[in-house]
Amino acid sequence: MKTDRRKFLKSIAGLSSLAASAVPGASLAKSSAKSSAGISSTQIQDIRLSKNKGYLRLVFDLNGNADHSVFALHEPERVVIDLKKTKMPHGMVDRLQANSLIRSIRSGVQNKNDLRVVFDLSESVTPRSFLLAPSGKSGYRLVIDLHDSKKAAKVTKSPKRDVIIAIDAGHGGRDPGATGRSGTHEKTITLQIAKRLEKYINKQRGMKAVLTRKNDRFLRLRDRIHKARDSHADLMISLHADSFPDPRARGSSIYALSVDGASSETARMLAEKENAADLLFGDVDFAVEDKMVKEVLFDLSLTGTIESSLDIGGEILGQIKTVNRVHKKKVQQAGFAVLKAPNIPSVLLETAFISNPREEKNLLSTSYQQKVAKAITRGVNKYFARKAPPGTWLAASEGEYSVNNGDDVKTIAKNNNVKEEDLRARNALYADNLKAGQVIKIPVS
């Protein structure tokens, strides 16, 4: 009879380890009833301890996602772990061995369904926690690292480098670029947008902007590439404004390099026009330039740099769409000389048509320039949140967190001891549009 009842409870609650547990009868019945009504609870299947240099790691093996919070209390020193709608088999904490840091472990049920586990400690710690989503043979794991408070202060400085974004304001000096109906020079607005973009990029944790030119001066296309290469840029964005004899032409477009022909006649002509800067205003040795270009193209096709450029371009295009009409849904390709930096993904953005009177007015306005700069920043951030180069702050994470229903960025940041803006930067979270089950990275401090 008793076995049957257990089997029954097991089947309706879906909790495999319930049979082995000795949860008091009343609460067991209650949780089972709730489970059958659709409110499920998570079960702790194991708790593991491991000693590491500078910290003690606690791992809670769970059979599902759990909303959790971890905090330290002082005098006496304690770490408290709260898990919503979670159960733990009776006696599990008794199996854990006390050690030099952990004096004793207690647990209790709160609000009928929530679990609280308290670790009484011999010294002050700084806890860091993160929830790992299932991977391979492992299920959900709540990982809590107890760092020695005295040492924790030292390890907060991160040695991880920033992602470097080279911003290239098109034209400059004796090369004015295109000129609008009311006399606006392309070189002027590209520099203004470049400076706004620099500001937004530098506000992003883990990113640093470098300008190829900071004032109104002429730079050969090759020098722009060298500047990007010398600053170890991870991306180069060249800013321009389009022009066309018909003043009605309008909209934005984005380009990557092509190794075998342009994606359209328009793209080919545009590349020719932008490349003409060196022919018209520079002093180029064609033979040398040609040889360099050939080597570069070979290199680019090998390393997938163009593929990355198309990927980044796509992210920027997706954001620019919210600011201005775009010509093509995809990133266009042509032989732009300025995009030939070896191993540096590069894109060229035609922000709008300076030859269109309304767009010329837009290009001159602070608000439009800011909108464009913000859109580019979002696109760049979205790309690097996915594909940051190894060794950068953006590529590093302490762990992953699987989003629960009702979570918000602020709370996740607080529970994981990270700054909200860092969590947003690391995951390119721009609105509170978290979805349950979405896995986000917990940044390193």
Ligand SMILES: [Zn+2]
């Ligand atoms: Zn241009």
